[in-house]
Amino acid sequence: MEPFVVLLPLFGALLAMPVGRTFGPRAAELLTTFLMGLAAIYAWVLFADIGLGHNSREAAVLFTWIASGNFIAEWSVRLDTMTAVMLVVVNTVSFLVHFYSIGYMHEDKSRPRFFAYLSLFTFAMLTLVTADNFIQLFFGWEGVGLASYLLIGFYHHKSSANDAAIKAFVVNRVGDFGFALGIMAIYFVFGTVEFDGVFEAIRTNAVVTPFAVADGGPIRSLTMIFLDREVHALTLIGVLLFIGAMGKSAQFILHTWLPDAMEGPTPVSALIHAATMVTAGVFLICRCSVIYEYAPHAAAMVTFVGATTAFFAATVGLLQDDIKKVIAYSTCSQLGYMFFAAGVGAYDAAMFHLFTHAFFKALLFLGAGSVIHCMHHEQDMKKMGGLRGIQPFTYVMMFIGTISITGVGIPMFYLFDAPFGAAGFVSKDMIIEAAYGAGEAGRSFGYYAFFMGLVAAVMTSFYSWRLMFLTFHRKPRAAHEVMKHPHPVPDWMLWPLAGLAIGALVAGMMFHGQFVGGKSEAFWGESIYKAEAHHAGRDGHATDETQAEDRAVEAAEATGEHGTVEGHGGHDFPAWVLWAPFVAMIAGLGGAWSHYMTGADPLRFGLLRPGGLVHDFLKNKWYVDELYRFLFLRPARRLGRLLWKTGDGRIIDGFGPDGISGIAGLGSRLIVKLQSGYIYHYAFAMLVGIAVILFFVLTGGA
Numbered sequence: 001m002e003p004f005v006v007l008l009p010l011f012g013a014l015l016a017m018p019v020g021r022t023f024g025p026r027a028a029e030l031l032t033t034f035l036m037g038l039a040a041i042y043a044w045v046l047f048a049d050i051g052l053g054h055n056s057r058e059a060a061v062l063f064t065w066i067a068s069g070n071f072i073a074e075w076s077v078r079l080d081t082m083t084a085v086m087l088v089v090v091n092t093v094s095f096l097v098h099f100y101s102i103g104y105m106h107e108d109k110s111r112p113r114f115f116a117y118l119s120l121f122t123f124a125m126l127t128l129v130t131a132d133n134f135i136q137l138f139f140g141w142e143g144v145g146l147a148s149y150l151l152i153g154f155y156h157h158k159s160s161a162n163d164a165a166i167k168a169f170v171v172n173r174v175g176d177f178g179f180a181l182g183i184m185a186i187y188f189v190f191g192t193v194e195f196d197g198v199f200e201a202i203r204t205n206a207v208v209t210p211f212a213v214a215d216g217g218p219i220r221s222l223t224m225i226f227l228d229r230e231v232h233a234l235t236l237i238g239v240l241l242f243i244g245a246m247g248k249s250a251q252f253i254l255h256t257w258l259p260d261a262m263e264g265p266t267p268v269s270a271l272i273h274a275a276t277m278v279t280a281g282v283f284l285i286c287r288c289s290v291i292y293e294y295a296p297h298a299a300a301m302v303t304f305v306g307a308t309t310a311f312f313a314a315t316v317g318l319l320q321d322d323i324k325k326v327i328a329y330s331t332c333s334q335l336g337y338m339f340f341a342a343g344v345g346a347y348d349a350a351m352f353h354l355f356t357h358a359f360f361k362a363l364l365f366l367g368a369g370s371v372i373h374c375m376h377h378e379q380d381m382k383k384m385g386g387l388r389g390i391q392p393f394t395y396v397m398m399f400i401g402t403i404s405i406t407g408v409g410i411p412m413f414y415l416f417d418a419p420f421g422a423a424g425f426v427s428k429d430m431i432i433e434a435a436y437g438a439g440e441a442g443r444s445f446g447y448y449a450f451f452m453g454l455v456a457a458v459m460t461s462f463y464s465w466r467l468m469f470l471t472f473h474r475k476p477r478a479a480h481e482v483m484k485h486p487h488p489v490p491d492w493m494l495w496p497l498a499g500l501a502i503g504a505l506v507a508g509m510m511f512h513g514q515f516v517g518g519k520s521e522a523f524w525g526e527s528i529y530k531a532e533a534h535h536a537g538r539d540g541h542a543t544d545e546t547q548a549e550d551r552a553v554e555a556a557e558a559t560g561e562h563g564t565v566e567g568h569g570g571h572d573f574p575a576w577v578l579w580a581p582f583v584a585m586i587a588g589l590g591g592a593w594s595h596y597m598t599g600a601d602p603l604r605f606g607l608l609r610p611g612g613l614v615h616d617f618l619k620n621k622w623y624v625d626e627l628y629r630f631l632f633l634r635p636a637r638r639l640g641r642l643l644w645k646t647g648d649g650r651i652i653d654g655f656g657p658d659g660i661s662g663i664a665g666l667g668s669r670l671i672v673k674l675q676s677g678y679i680y681h682y683a684f685a686m687l688v689g690i691a692v693i694l695f696f697v698l699t700g701g702a
Contacts, residue, residue: 002046002057002060003060003062004038004039004042005046005077005087006077006123008036008039009032009036009039009091009122009123009126010119011035012032012119013119014116015031015032016028016112016113016119017112017113019112020111020113020115021112028112028115029101029102030102032115036095036098036119036122039091039095039122040095043087043090043091043092044092047085050081050083050084051081051084051514052514054522054523056525057079058079059077059132061074061076061132062076062077066135071187073135073136073193074132076132076133077132078130078195079130080525081527082527083129083527085351085354086129088355089279090276093276093362094118094121094122094125096362096499096500097267097362099495100270100369100492101115101265101267102492103489103490103492103493104265104266104267104369104490104493105265106490106492110154113154114151114265117150118151118268120143120147121143121147121151121276123143124140124143125143126140127140128141128143128144129283132194133193133194135193138179138180138183141248144276145172145173145248148261149166151265152263152264153165153166153263153264154265154268155263158263163260168260168261171247171257172247175244175247175248175254176247176248177243178240178241178244178246179240182237182240185224185226188224189210189211189219189222189224190219191208199288199290199291199529201219202219202290202291205220210222210224219233220234220294224236232297234291234295234298235295235296235297235298237291238288238297238299238301239297239298241284241285241288241291242298242305244281245284245339246281247281248278248284249281249282249335249339250331251281251305251309251336252312255313256628258328258331259328259621261328262325262328266366266372267366269324269327269328269369270361273328279357279358281339282350283351285302285342285343286342289342289347289528292342292345297444299343299344300444301343302343303443303446304340304343304444304448304449306336306338306339306340306342307435308452309332309333310336310340310452311333311336311452311456312332312333312336312622313329313331313332314329314333316329316618317330317333317460317463318463318466319615319618319619320463321382323368323371323379323380323471324379327364327368330361330364330464333460334353334357334361337428337431338350338431340431340445340453341353341430341435343445344437344443345434345530346430346431346434346435348515348520349427351515352426352430352511355507355511355515356404356424356503356504356508357424359500359503360400360401360405360424360500360504361401362500363398363503364405366493366497367398367401367497370391370394370489370494371391371394373493374387374486374487375387375482375487376482376486378478378482381467381470381471382603383477383478384476384477385470385474385476385477385478386472386475387476388472388473390486391486391489393494393497395472397497397500398472399468400501400504401500401501403422404423404424404425404504406457406461406589407424407425407429407457407461407581408421408425409421409429409582411582415509416509417517417518418509418512418513420509421508421509422505422508423507423508424508426509427508427515428453428457428581429578429582431453432453432454433573435447435449435453436450436573437573454580454581455584457584457585457588458591460588461585461586461587462588462589465589465596466592469592474597474602477603
């Protein structure tokens, strides 16, 4: 039965178009939504059995996919806690998005195609998270890339949608190239692509012999030649895999596709860019936790890039006016939190935030879709305002999503052994605490991630409440006709918001113990690996991290430092560390309130005025797109034009087919001129010919 949790969406994707043609679009909508509902229910059953019930299951092998010599890749359904968590996230959000789309897309003529794409995407994502080897994972990885291309460019009659789809596809190919190299390096070193074989070799520090190499060595210290340099094998593999994760999860430098992907229908934004596809990179890093535990430089790269992304995306979100792009940059920033959590070794906290983020971010995107639908597809927040009275239910739902993403809760107050607060408060605070703890332990970029996380929390609170105040509060700024005749929002679009709102409120408190609390070790089992930080290594020597932590403890004891409080993960932190995220949230809320809820004009200029250096820098998204145009796009166009006009046109065609045909044409034109049609011309030519013949006869005879 387990394979059906993956196959049901595939059945929906295959049947949507023929059912739609035969019985109408509504039949296709209901069929795909029903199948997704069954898959979602079964995902929760598996989660309860595997994660909460601690019942391990063997991978269900469906068939041998690739067999070539010693290389074998099977198509399997891997069932462990991490897979169960992702099944719940993907199937639940996908089902609610399918349900929501019945109302949102009710005027579109291509609804069967849209629902087929949604189900196809879900199948590809499920293939990814249930993979038991890197090849199957890569298949799902590329599958979600294809499905996202189709969904982002669903409105193919719009050039902007086509451009956005192509941009997403191309940028992801850059990251996927690194991912493919990482898989090749894994097979080169381990001789297998199976998760169990690779991870077990690293856990036991087995002796491995890379392909075509005479001598091997223990994997944790093994080096290999890459680009004529000797590099640590696990570090190289970790870096290459992370490059793939950067593209799929829109990390800094490879993030540029994510905001433009808002060209797709709003349900697509909720499904792909909030809860599922963009979390694939985080899932990959956490799945490969054993690699990063013994590749500290690769983990440091993950930490640095994640923390930088959290800060960067938050700064850009401050000045966005498109309601969907504000939430898109928020997604980018929250993914940064997940990555730096994984980089400092808090894989459980990263997965916890991935889990809670699915609820509140999908809630915000679908709530924004309700607003856009009501406002006749207007997305500029500056042209909204006063919608609280028109859309009270949507307002309450987005208010819940906002208090979750900004981290509203009571620090150091526990209810039933769980921190009291919204889902985002519980999971994000855990990440910030983990970064501080990593800094104290001497882990690379730990303090950097902690500081960036706090600053990003201030800005997250500011732009999130800015969205709420500009959209729902103060006087309406939309056209009179729009406010007088708002587009009615179907119930199909409202009910999913309620389900997501429940998760955004209580998911953190409900599952804290399992994900990061006292039950986490039994919950995660072997799906997450953490090296023993406080014990000697297998060779009998303490690790650098252990020594750093011991020095920190000794220093605290020597100076008589007190005032530490137990944090969410059971570790002791100074009280100010636990209060810092709450203060950051209050600071952002206060700044947004003072600017947008006081004064006569909420759109008045604030600290950042148009024309200023900082304003233009943030408004233009750090000029990353412009930099890419300068470094890559324009030179590529010039090179392409040179090869086209000069190389292909003048040289190849000029000396090739065009040159030969030109000579033949010239010859034919000259010959044609001889055929004038006048008798005296032909008589003259005959006389000349006779004279030439006589000349040769006479001279030859002589």
